[in-house]
Amino acid sequence: MSTWVETASRNFVARHEERDDDDAEGVLDLLEDTRERVGALFAKLPDDVTVVLHPSAAVLDLAQPALPVVRRLTAPTARRYLAGWPSRSTLHVLAPRVLAERAANVEGSREMLALTPAALYVQLVVAECNPALPPPWSPRSAVRAARWAWLVAGAAQWFSGQTAYARPAIARRLRESERPRFPPALRDAALLGGSLVDLVVREEGAAAAVRLACALPRGGQREALVSTFHGRELVHTEGAWRSHLARMAGQ
Numbered sequence: 001m002s003t004w005v006e007t008a009s010r011n012f013v014a015r016h017e018e019r020d021d022d023d024a025e026g027v028l029d030l031l032e033d034t035r036e037r038v039g040a041l042f043a044k045l046p047d048d049v050t051v052v053l054h055p056s057a058a059v060l061d062l063a064q065p066a067l068p069v070v071r072r073l074t075a076p077t078a079r080r081y082l083a084g085w086p087s088r089s090t091l092h093v094l095a096p097r098v099l100a101e102r103a104a105n106v107e108g109s110r111e112m113l114a115l116t117p118a119a120l121y122v123q124l125v126v127a128e129c130n131p132a133l134p135p136p137w138s139p140r141s142a143v144r145a146a147r148w149a150w151l152v153a154g155a156a157q158w159f160s161g162q163t164a165y166a167r168p169a170i171a172r173r174l175r176e177s178e179r180p181r182f183p184p185a186l187r188d189a190a191l192l193g194g195s196l197v198d199l200v201v202r203e204e205g206a207a208a209a210v211r212l213a214c215a216l217p218r219g220g221q222r223e224a225l226v227s228t229f230h231g232r233e234l235v236h237t238e239g240a241w242r243s244h245l246a247r248m249a250g251q
Contacts, residue, residue, distance in 0.1 A: 002055070011035055016053035016095060023096040024053060027117050034118040038125055038159055041210050046089060046124045051117055053095040057102075060084070064092050066137070070186075077173040078191035080104060081162075083113060084120045086127075088136045091120040106172070108165030118160035126155050129214040148216065150184040151224075154193025155213040158201065163194035170195065171249035180245075182238040183221055192245070199244045200228055 002017035009028035012035075016024045031051065039045050054060040061068045064085040071082045080102050084093030093116050094102065103110040127133050133152060134141035145152055157163050173180070173191055184192040200209045208228055217223040222234055229237050 011047075011049065013050045014053060015050060017055055020053050020055075020095045020097070026096060027051060027053065027093075030115070030118055031121055034121055034160060038122060041159070041206060042125050042129050042214070044125075044128045046128045049089055049091065049121065049124060051091040051093060054092060054098070055095055056098060057083075057094065060092060060094055066142075067092075073186055074190050075173060075177060075187050077169055077176065078188070080109075081112060081116070081169075081190055083116045086120045086123045086135050089124075091117060091124070093117050093120060104169070106168040108168050112162045112165040112169070115160050115162045115165075119156040119162055122156040122159045123152060125159075126152065126213045130216065132216045144216075146186050148221070149186045149189035150193035150196060151213060151221075152193070153189040154184075154195070154197035155209065157190075157194030158197040158209065163198050166191065166194055167248050167250065170245065174245070174249050182241060183225065195245050195248055196241055198248075199241050202244075203240075204228060204230075 002019055004015060005018055005021070007014045007016065007021065007024040007028065009032055012028050012031045014024040014028055031049075035045060052063070054063065060083075067082060067085045071079050074082060083099055083102060084091060096114065099113040099116060100110060103113050124135070127135055132141075132144060133148065134145050157166070169191055173188070180188045180192055183196055197209050200212060212224060212228050217227065225237055226232065226234060
């Protein structure tokens with residue numbers, strides 16, 4: 001078995017096998033760039049974050065047993081993109097060479113997977129700014145995360161840059177399965193959540209997407225979306241989202 005080592009950057013530490021030395025440097029560069037970019041938008045950032053680069057999906061699932069459960073609840077088209085899990089101050093993710101092997105033979109899949117560490121870090125940033133969302137994980141926070149899965153996954157996807165590469169996967173999802181719910185249910189959150197956050201950014205700006213991610217109103221998802229779009233009725237926002245989704249899918 002390969003020896004595990006640590007590689008450090010200014011704000012992160014990576015734990016990985018020796019054979020992943022070069023890839024670890026690339027992941028740390030990605031995380032530093034992501035931290036600098038989202039730091040200009042979010043009020044708080046987590047400190048002392050460690051990223052663990054796992055050498056196989058089996059090892060990752062063993063270390064984070066909630067991940068395979070969530071993967072089974074996710075639409076088949078999106079399961080390959082569930083390649084990591086955030087805990088309180090640690091990101092567990094597949095090593096880049098394993099992420100590359102996991103990619104589908106479609107445009108954007110490899111790039112989307114390569115950004116997985118950045119997406120997981122954004123989840124930590126959102127949790128730092130919004131204590132209602134995990135991590136840390138508890139029975140209550142897990143239920144809340146499932147209810148708001150489209151927002152958790154969507155913010156992570158959009159602010160990490162994954163959404164720009166999701167179009168082919170979205171097209172396949174719309175082509176091969178039933179009409180998605182609005183807002184996207186847990187089954188579709190990992191793939192379609194970013195499209196709804198993208199709509200928010202396009203119509204209201206990135207600051208509105210940050211506000212949406214950082215506060216969960218008592219009125220739930222309906223109140224959040226109506227408020228974000230300045231009182232627009234939910235049925236009209238749903239129509240705008242479905243049109244936007246179709247454009248992203250090239251339909």
